[in-house]
Amino acid sequence: MIQFDDVRLVDVSRHFGRRRAVSHVSLDLHAGDILGLLGPNGAGKSTLIGMLATLVAPTSGSVVYGGRQGRSLGAELRGSIGLLAHELYLYPELTARQNLEFFASLYGLDVATVVPSALATAGLSDRADDEVSGFSRGMRQRLALERALLHQPKLVLMDEPFTGLDDAATELVRARLQTLSRAGAIVVLATHDLDLADGLVTRVAIVRSGKLVTDETASAGLRSRYRAMVGH
């Protein structure tokens, strides 16, 4: 694992042929931040998350982790990054326990201690040996969240993590993210659900058509300000 207390996007751009996905975005993130990455569909949120996760290379600009270029850091960097996206990254044919054990081993964690506590936090200890394909959406989401956080990453990336969750589950996720940020993690939350973001995020970055429209600390009246910036 590589330690860092800040992550910077330095003038990153990413285009696919003629289509510009991200255009000259610069962001500074610090430990304890919960950044709400807001914007309409196709604005470039997922591409930005992909760049932070080292899955997408910028066509220009760079991503800097604690003063070190992402490009020069190797596989070790990924041990400090956790990503949860809409697709959940779970094997439906395996049980909850098998999924966690596999990823725990892959990350070099102590399976015997880490997996049971993750199952407990997800509230799935009694369903641990059932196949994930039989889980409800909410159960899968809780399991996916724990899988993403197994290795206690410093940079936590969430791409639309609230879809399909009921109120109770949503509250759990919110509480979890807040605990993480208090512990010093950097949380980036991409969503277009403004109500959920409101009150949870400490900073707001709004993107539209790949460009950063605003980057500021969160304050009240998020929804109306967003509508004013983005226009609907």
Next chain:
Amino acid sequence: MTPGFLKVALLVLRKDLAIEARSREIVYTTLFFAVACVMIFSFAFVKEEGVPVDNAAAGILWIAVAFSGTLALGRTFERERYSETLRALLLAPAARPAVYAGKLLGMILMMAATEVILTPMVAFFFHAPFFARPLLLVALLGLGTIGFAAVGTLFAAMLVRTRTRDVLLPILLYPVTIPVIIAGVRGTAALLQSPPEEPVATLWIGLLTAFDVVFITLALWTFEPLMTE
């Protein structure tokens, strides 16, 4: 401590075997498809008198292996596409080529399982003395399978997010693996002669070995840049 290259590859392999063990879906469907191939080719290559065209057995075996292998490749990576778990694998702090290596091992085992059933079957239907020189035959099949799987696993992985992946995989894979098919078929055919032409088979085994070394190296080297956008 993040696990080393071999450990990661074996973890991925074990995970794939665990998934396959639950339903055995890919193994069964691949096998049945291969059998269906052999049946269809029989009608094409067995003459009216019931005697197969010379050396048809060697060709039919390798075509069935190639076609069913392509299917298995597609199905295996479809699993990783379903919940985008391939992304999760790429996100792990493991060396990304190790993920390729694990997938490759799984693919080789899958194809080997098919060949274990297919070869005696083809020998049976075509009265082909495949097992006159069993070691050479195993070497041919083994090295050919490794070569085909090495290129196939890389191509199937890189096509995972492409819309037209099902049709593109054969278009890209078959021309590149033509040396494997030629070597496999001609080597196997040499073993079917009476007496079996051992030096010829050995020559082809040499070509396959060189092919495997070159292409596994290439694949390990190009896997990471290909899988990142």
Next chain:
Amino acid sequence: MKKIFVPLAIVTGAMFVAAPIMIGMADYESTMLLVQKIFYFHFATWMAMTLAIAVCGVASLVYLFKASKVAEWYATSAAELVVVFSLFGLFSGSLWGRKAWGVWWQWDARVTMATMLCLIFLGYLIVRKYGGPGSEKLAAAMGIFGAATSPFVYKSVDWWRTIHPQTTVMRTLGDKWPGAWRLVIFCTFAFLFLTVLLLFARVHLEALRSKLDDMYLAAED
């Protein structure tokens, strides 16, 4: 356009004007007479194709590891040239075969090999066109693997045809005799220059396309 383009074009043009004259004046080969003269262009086109394969392979490698736009232009242009020259080779070979052996197609070692290579680089072009976003990388993989497999294709097809000889014996294309040696070299160089010329022209087209994309992107900013 590179500065060397015009002088090179003039030289190549002159060579291609001179070549038919020189070929016409060359001695007849004893068994195949006039038809054999296809060989001078036929052999040259294989050399051109080989050059294009090498360029495509190397350029694809550079593109994959250095994300160099220019390398990608060279790779895709070279792939098109491989297809063009191999098709010309197959066409001229077919004509030769028809006259020399009486059949349009023979599973001659080199003809087969050229067909396979043509297929490989057609695959390159297909995946680049239909592979969706990021298809340049997929095509680069095909370029690298295609170029890497070429020697194996060459060897395996060669062995296939020579270890198990068929009923008709193929004339090897390598037959040369002293007087014609210089003419072969001349035609080969003409084709190689043509390859380079076409490569530059095609790369220039890609460069313009890329500039257009950049202008679109800049306009959005």
